[in-house]
Structure formats: structure tokens, C-alpha cells
Amino acid sequence: MGAENPGIVRLKCCVKDYDWGKLGKESSVAWLHAKNSGEVIRDDDPYAEFWMGSHDSGPSYVVVPVGNGGSGDLVSLKEWIERNPAVLGDGVLKKWGPNLPFLFKVLSVAKALSIQAHPDKDLAAILHKQEPGVYKDDNHKPEMALAVTQFEALCGFVGIEELERVLHNVPEIVEVIGSACADQVLHVSKQDDEKKSKEVLRNLFTELMLVNKATISDVISKLISRLSRKREVAELTDKEQLVLKLEKQYPEDIGVLAAFLLNYVRLNPGEALYLGANEPHAYIYGECVECMATSDNVVRAGLTPKHRDVQTLCSMLTYNQGFPEILSGVVSNPFTRKYIPPFDEFEVDHCVLPKETSTVFSEVPGPSIYVVMAGAGTLCTASSEECITEGDVLFVPANTEITAASDSGMNLYRAGVNSQFFEPSKFAASK
Structure with missing residues (x-):
């Protein structure tokens, strides 16, 4: 497991059962987790968040192949990246070290989350030192919520x-x-x-x-x-x-x-809301894809x-x-919209492939995580092909071009480092 590009790897991901989550089969999170893990959905349990990333509070695990395609051991994504730092790309390694800078989630919200805010980096470091059991890390947590269904939130002061x-x-x-x-x-x-x-x-x-x-x-x-x-x-x-x-x-x-005192925001599917540090908010109802800096700090x-x-x-x-x-996102190809918040750590693509179509995700200098929300198809690199279906989550190393294709239709999301981070002027400054 040296510097050689290991190609696409599959992830087994974590589910959170916070009491505000939708119950059982009403929750998209429940279906995703069931498909991803093989576990049976428990009808009376809440399924709130599906985590895809390397944070210690909800780590994903790499499925390490054994032999010719056989399923092998599970290694935490954090440990796997530390063993294979080249998968992040040079720019990401220089800026954030051997750490995945973003955390990707799907949320199924049945009742309101707390009125909350996320600390900036300076405050996060202080809070983590004072109360590490409450504030789990020393990182800030800018985030973006992209509506999958109609989605309601309180956000910022009127x-x-x-x-x-x-x-x-x-x-x-x-x-x-x-x-x-x-x-x-x-x-x-x-x-x-x-x-x-x-x-x-x-x-x-x-x-x-x-x-x-x-x-x-x-x-x-x-x-x-x-x-x-x-x-x-x-x-x-x-x-x-x-x-x-x-x-x-x-x-x-x-x-x-x-x-x-707070703005009542109602997003239509395909609309997104981003939240910087120290801004009050509370999610109210609906389902969304969420991406953020790798942190679990909530005040x-x-x-x-x-x-x-x-x-x-x-x-x-x-x-x-x-x-x-x-x-509302910007069109990057006929099937894909890109959502770029004003934060270096992340961006999100939403791709809806009709049947018998394909599209290319050009290689980027940073890592990506893909999640299949519905349908089935393939993800191909120059040297490999992965058959994918609902609930599959895949890590794609930096500098890897991906072709996504589907015979019957497919709905997937991709999270990656903000593409604007790699623009020459910003990239030079980050060094």
C-alpha cells in the first residue's frame, strides 16, 4: 500500500440514530444504510444521519479486496488514508495533512434539530481543550445542506x-x-x-x-x-x-x-443553503445531502x-x-449540477443519469466520495470498472477521471474539495 494509486475503493459507512430522525422505512438514511451494510431496517428506530468520511465520531471503513475480487478486511478510512496519503493529492496534503478535509452526510429529519451554531477554528480549539467529551475535535465546521426533498430550516437572524x-x-x-x-x-x-x-x-x-x-x-x-x-x-x-x-x-x-428571530427557509429539491461559522440555524423537516469540514462540533x-x-x-x-x-448550482454538463460554497474544504455535485446515458467527471487534484441514492450503473476509470447500485459509497483518489454510466437510470452525489481551491492564485497562496 505505498504511493501507487489504489483506484476506486468501496466504503462501509456509519448511521446515527438521533431521535429527530425519520423512523424505519420512512427514512432515506435507513434505506441507504441497509443497502450499504446489509443490515435489516428496524421499523420503530429513528435513522437520522448517514456519515461518509473519516471523522472518529462516525468513521467509514474501506473494504480491502483480498485475492481476485474477494471481500476482505475492513480498515478505517482514516487509517487507510494515513497508509496511502497520495490518494489525497499534493495540494490537499500540503493544506490539511493526511486527513480527508470534508465530511459527507445524508440526513432524514422528522422533527427539528437544535438551535445551534458551529465554532470557528479558534473557538473550536478552546472548546475542545476545555470539554473534549462535548466538543469532539478542534476544527471548524462550515457546512452546506442540499435539499433532496422539500427541506425546511431556520437560518440566520431576520x-x-x-x-x-x-x-x-x-x-x-x-x-x-x-x-x-x-x-x-x-x-x-x-x-x-x-x-x-x-x-x-x-x-x-x-x-x-x-x-x-x-x-x-x-x-x-x-x-x-x-x-x-x-x-x-x-x-x-x-x-x-x-x-x-x-x-x-x-x-x-x-x-x-x-x-x-430567525429566517424561515424552505428549500425546493435541488436548492442548497450554506452556513459559515458562528451562524445560528436549526433544520426543521425533510431530507438533504449535507457536506461540511471534518468536524463534529455543535454549540x-x-x-x-x-x-x-x-x-x-x-x-x-x-x-x-x-x-x-x-x-441553485451551476450546470457542469447536461446531467450534473455543481454546488460551490465559499469554503475551501468541499463542493458537491448532483448527477441524474437517464437510462442509457453516461457522463465524465474529469480528474481533479483532490479526493472524491460518491454515493448512489437510487438506480444502478457503473463507475469506470482508465483501468477498472465498478458495478454500483443504491447505497454504494465509493472513495476515488485524486487525479482520477471517472465515467459514470447507467442503462436504467441513476441518481448520485459526489463530494470533493472545492475546485476553486485548486485555481492557480489560491493554490499558490495555500502553499
Whole structure:
């Protein structure tokens, strides 16, 4: 296992059973994992995330062939890359060392994930040192979610005008934060500098998130009663309907009120949302492909039974306001769209091959992971051919051209290092 290119290798991947996942056969994650592992789907168990990568919290394993095509031992992808660092390519090795810089996932979301943010590199290093059992590594975690079905999320803070409407229309928030804090928001003008606007929003959000449990219980009870009365005489707004749904999932949780402060984003299949460090968000419902830097660091503060670190979350956020950018991808060939976020670690391709068609993924200077979501076909290099079907996950080394073909149709996704990282000007800077 030296510097020689080992070609395409198959991966056995990890599944996560977080309680927000879809149950049994309703979950795409369950089907993928069953096909990938050969395990039987358990109808009453949640299947939340399918992990494809080298992170210690959910490692993938390389199926090492023995003899002439026989199935052999499993070696962790992390260990296999350390034995075969050339598979990453020179540029990736120089930037990130013998580590896969991205983590690829499929998510099946039945109920809301926590209101959360991911730390930047400096904060990640501090948190990992202080609480390694909670913050699993010292890396940052920029990420992108690409909708497979219609997908709902909360992402980033609403703009100042929308925030003013919230304070006029949601008296329960004013009751929690106090009229003085609310007045600060209402008196922020367009002439005020960005720093002042962020300071006012930080004060409001922190006051809200640190409220005591007795007050939360009382105020959310009032909110639900008011919205129930309103529903009898008028149509609720989309955000109000969402809040009622969240309260059923997480009763007496401050995240229910905090949802009014965040943008409600609904992605159509094929649309993507990216999230930088220190930006608040919460996935609500649907299925997506997700890619991120290789990290498992999450700071939570609401809509969760898990560990909360409210002070850290409130102190780390950027407090940027406004609706997030939605990516629709760019056409790279008749069957493939490419999604390029503003992060070096990753990009994602989505390829839908009709029957009796093929397409070429040109060689790139970094590694790739492919996952087959539906259908069947082949992945070919200059010297090998792999028959693939739903649930197959394959690692492709750097500098390997791939031809994907299908007789009956196939739907697959590819994750790789951001192609813009390899552009001459950026690549030279990375050295």
C-alpha cells in the first residue's frame, strides 16, 4: 500500500440514530444504510444521519479486496488514508495533512434539530481543550445542506424591519426581554452603524435565551393560547404555524420563542443553503445531502434534549442579519449540477443519469466520495470498472477521471474539495 494509486475503493459507512430522525422505512438514511451494510431496517428506530468520511465520531471503513475480487478486511478510512496519503493529492496534503478535509452526510429529519451554531477554528480549539467529551475535535465546521426533498430550516437572524414587526406582534418576547431592551431595537435606525445594530440584537437574543424555566413555561403557555384563539378567527402566518409545530415537539423550550428571530427557509429539491461559522440555524423537516469540514462540533441552546451551552452560543454568534443566500448550482454538463460554497474544504455535485446515458467527471487534484441514492450503473476509470447500485459509497483518489454510466437510470452525489481551491492564485497562496 505505498504511493501507487489504489483506484476506486468501496466504503462501509456509519448511521446515527438521533431521535429527530425519520423512523424505519420512512427514512432515506435507513434505506441507504441497509443497502450499504446489509443490515435489516428496524421499523420503530429513528435513522437520522448517514456519515461518509473519516471523522472518529462516525468513521467509514474501506473494504480491502483480498485475492481476485474477494471481500476482505475492513480498515478505517482514516487509517487507510494515513497508509496511502497520495490518494489525497499534493495540494490537499500540503493544506490539511493526511486527513480527508470534508465530511459527507445524508440526513432524514422528522422533527427539528437544535438551535445551534458551529465554532470557528479558534473557538473550536478552546472548546475542545476545555470539554473534549462535548466538543469532539478542534476544527471548524462550515457546512452546506442540499435539499433532496422539500427541506425546511431556520437560518440566520431576520432583518431589522422584520425584527421590529416581531416585537410589535409577539408580546411574549417583550415580556421576557423587558420593554427597555425592546425599545433599543425599535429605536435602531437605518442610519445607525452595523456595530450598534449587532449589539442591540445580541442583547435581545441573550436576554431571551437566558430566561429562567418558570418564565419560559408561563410565557409559552400564553403564546400558545393566543395563537390558538387567533387561529379561530384568522389565518396564522407561516412562522406562527411553525412555532405551534415546534412547541408540540419541544414543549416549554425557549427555542420556540427564538424561532421568531430567525429566517424561515424552505428549500425546493435541488436548492442548497450554506452556513459559515458562528451562524445560528436549526433544520426543521425533510431530507438533504449535507457536506461540511471534518468536524463534529455543535454549540446548542434550544429545541434539544442534548447538552446546552447558552452562554457560549450567545457570545460566539456574528449577529449578521438578513435572508441567507440560496444556491441553485451551476450546470457542469447536461446531467450534473455543481454546488460551490465559499469554503475551501468541499463542493458537491448532483448527477441524474437517464437510462442509457453516461457522463465524465474529469480528474481533479483532490479526493472524491460518491454515493448512489437510487438506480444502478457503473463507475469506470482508465483501468477498472465498478458495478454500483443504491447505497454504494465509493472513495476515488485524486487525479482520477471517472465515467459514470447507467442503462436504467441513476441518481448520485459526489463530494470533493472545492475546485476553486485548486485555481492557480489560491493554490499558490495555500502553499
